[in-house]
Amino acid sequence: MARIDGRVPRGAIEITTGQANRVWYITDEVPYVLKHYQDPARAANEAAALALITHHHGPGPRLLAAAPEGRPAWTAQSAVQAEPVPVDRFLKELADPLATVHAIPGTHFGRLAGATRHPTWQAYLTDRLNLYARTAPELVNAVNSVRRELDRVNPNTAPRLLHHDLQPGHLVSTPQGHGLLLDWELAAFGDPLSDLARLAVRLHLTSPQPIITDPGSRDIRQRLRLYWRLHLLADAALATDPAVRAYALDLTDQLGQSAGR
Template structure:
């Protein structure tokens, strides 16, 4: 493999998909994917997540090289020859790779790198709510309702690795049948149910319950509903896609008293 230094070599094919980052496929005897980030914090977080996943031989690309302090920050990841899992098969095929990811423990709560580490999961969730209301003050009433329920829901969980951006296109299947999870910029340590709640929001479901493959305990159902409302607030406050934001706003205004 030629030396990887973060520069785009001749013959690279850009595969950027409309996001703020730029991504290239570099062919050759040992192909790889080069990713340039507009946000260094996201670069640091994805690099840390991929390093951890690579160490655990988890279902993800391998981290080859990275420079999160570069201009721009970048990572080089192993190329994945795979196709996205169809939406109608997503929940079934996601179970095994997600179980492997959630088996990886952490030492704190929140993003792996590039952001504040939290001693408790509750502190991290309050921090997210602070961000949403600072960005969108008109969501203060909805956020207050979520804070009220956050104060009374049992959150004594161990930190586990979360993908935290599950959606169609991020689970792929290789020709050999391996299923891998892509795009780890938003990875965090927390409660695995938060990953499922995020997926329910991304699938634009009107309840998070359909993403569960087993009958949950009442406590698990409470946590799942709470996280779903938090992720809806995130989209209502931060989403740049108008349709995504409108969907989240519509559901947010009707979920204040679900719990």
């Protein structure tokens, strides 16, 4: 296998799928995937997540090499021979690989690398709310509403690995029937329920409850709804896709109107 140095070798096949990053499949003696990033912080975070997944033999690509400080920043990942899981089987086939991911302990709260590390989960969530308020001042009332809910719920949890970008297309199945999760740029340490709440947003559910088969305790329901509202705010404030942002803004507005009645 030739030395991996982040450069695109002759014969590479570009498999970029409309993201800000560029991705190539390298038909080497041992095939691999090369990814160039616009944001070095995302490269550092994905490299850290893949290194952790590799160490724990988790359900994802193996990290072969990385240079988040490179120009451009890049990672090289093991090529995954697998097919996307159809939407109608997504939740069922997600359960086992996600349980494995959520069993991996963290050292702090928030992104694994390339960002501030937080001593508590609540501190991380407060920091996110502050970012949404700064980025989209028109959402300050919604932010303050979620801030009050955060204070009421006061989630206290041990840090666990989160994929934090679950959606159809990011779960694939190998010919042997093993589920693998791709695209770890947004991975974080936090409450596993946050992963499920973000998925509810990505599936355009008007409530996060259908994501969990067992409604669980009142505490679980409260935390799930809190995280769901936080992820809606994230899309409303930061999403670059106009359709994603419009959907999040509309639902955030509806929730605000309901709370005001």
